[in-house]
Amino acid sequence: MSLKLYFHPLSSFSQKVLAALYENDTPFEPQVVNLFDEDSSAKFRRLWPIAKIPLLHDEAKDWSIPESSIIIEYLAQHYPGPTEFIPEDPELARQMRFRDRFFDLYLNVPMQKVVTDRLRPEGKRDAYGVEEAKTLLGTALGLLDQAMATKTWAMGDQFTMADCAAAPSLFYTNMVVPLAGRHKHATAYLDRLMKRPSFARVLKEAEPYFALIPK
Ligand SMILES: N[C@@H](CCC(=O)N[C@@H](CS)C(=O)NCC(=O)O)C(=O)O
Numbered sequence: 001m002s003l004k005l006y007f008h009p010l011s012s013f014s015q016k017v018l019a020a021l022y023e024n025d026t027p028f029e030p031q032v033v034n035l036f037d038e039d040s041s042a043k044f045r046r047l048w049p050i051a052k053i054p055l056l057h058d059e060a061k062d063w064s065i066p067e068s069s070i071i072i073e074y075l076a077q078h079y080p081g082p083t084e085f086i087p088e089d090p091e092l093a094r095q096m097r098f099r100d101r102f103f104d105l106y107l108n109v110p111m112q113k114v115v116t117d118r119l120r121p122e123g124k125r126d127a128y129g130v131e132e133a134k135t136l137l138g139t140a141l142g143l144l145d146q147a148m149a150t151k152t153w154a155m156g157d158q159f160t161m162a163d164c165a166a167a168p169s170l171f172y173t174n175m176v177v178p179l180a181g182r183h184k185h186a187t188a189y190l191d192r193l194m195k196r197p198s199f200a201r202v203l204k205e206a207e208p209y210f211a212l213i214p215k
Contacts, residue, residue, distance in 0.1 A: 003028040003079070006044060007054040008035070009206040010213065012108050013068045014054040015168035015199075020072045020161065022198035024081025028056075069100055072161045085161040092155065099154045099162035106140035107169035114176045118214035137177045141186055144170075148185040152192065159196070167193040171203070175213070 005021065005028045007014035021028055033053050034040040045051045048066055056065040056074065065074045076085045087093045110133035117130050147154075154162035170179070170190045179187045193199050 001027055001029045002058055002060040004031050004057040004059065005029070005054055006031045006033050006047065006057070008033055008209075009202075010209045011053050012112065012168035012172050013052070013104075015171075015202045015206065016068045016164045017054045017056070017071050018202045018205075019164040019167055019196075019198045020075055020083075020085060022201050023083040023085075023159070023164070024075070024079070026075060026079050026081060069097075069104070069161065069165070072164060076161070083159055085164065087155065087158065087160065096155050096160045096162050099160075100165045102140070102144075103154075103162065103165035103169040106136055107144075107173050108165070110134070110136045110140075111169065111173045111176055115172065115214060134177060137173055141173070141177065141179065141183050144189075145183040145186045148189045151189075163193065163196075167196070167199040167202070 003026065005014075005017065007018065007030070009015075009018075009032070020026075033044045035044070035051065035053070041051065044053070044055075047057070047064060048055045050066065052066070054066075054068060054071060056071045057063070058065070058074075058078070065071050072085050087096055113126075113133035114130050114137075117125055120126070153159045154166055166189070170186065170193065173179070174190060179190060194203065
């Protein structure tokens with residue numbers, strides 16, 4: 001098989017790429033990386049010294065592609081399928097890339113800040129940084145709620161890379177800043193994302209690991 005995906009089923013950025021792979025039934029060989037395991041982490045660091053998952057390796061070209069958005073762009077270019085992750089129109093593509101950045105930078109990253117702080121040893125926690133992250137999440141959710149008032153997917157009717165980014169970002173954000181009651185359009189969007197077969201499959205595969213999410 002040409003494509004190997006280095007990932008972990010619980011990792012939000014990995015889930016973004018898994019959703020894209022499942023959308024188009026793209027065949028790939030799963031390579032689970034456990035960054036908490038010294039051996040698994042050391043092996044992965046040799047492939048990608050930045051050591052962030054996911055990473056795609058395409059054996060046909062002997063290329064390694066890091067970064068979730070770049071991986072999805074690569075899949076759209078080299079392994080296209082019925083779901084077009086990048087709109088053909090350059091203006092719509094730019095708008096979609098902004099939304100993809102929005103979900104990664106203003107939901108996924110601050111959500112991770114809140115969750116990973118819980119894994120830090122006592123005395124090494126960053127309460128100020130966590131408060132800042134929660135404020136950013138609140139602002140981003142407010143903007144998203146307005147944006148989703150009249151739309152099915154992030155770009156309207158077409159499911160794109162931005163929705164792949166939105167799905168895990170919103171799913172985990174909902175665990176740290178519950179959406180219900182405060183952000184009704186964002187809540188309805190999350191509900192649609194969770195019912196989308198590609199992301200429903202991602203969540204089903206992550207379920208056995210949910211107990212590892214720090215509370
Ligand atoms: N910008 C990267 C972010 C990837 C990322 O932060 N991955 C997390 C898992 S969801 C990770 O590898 N964290 C390990 C670490 O930061 O040491 C992307 O879009 O792929």
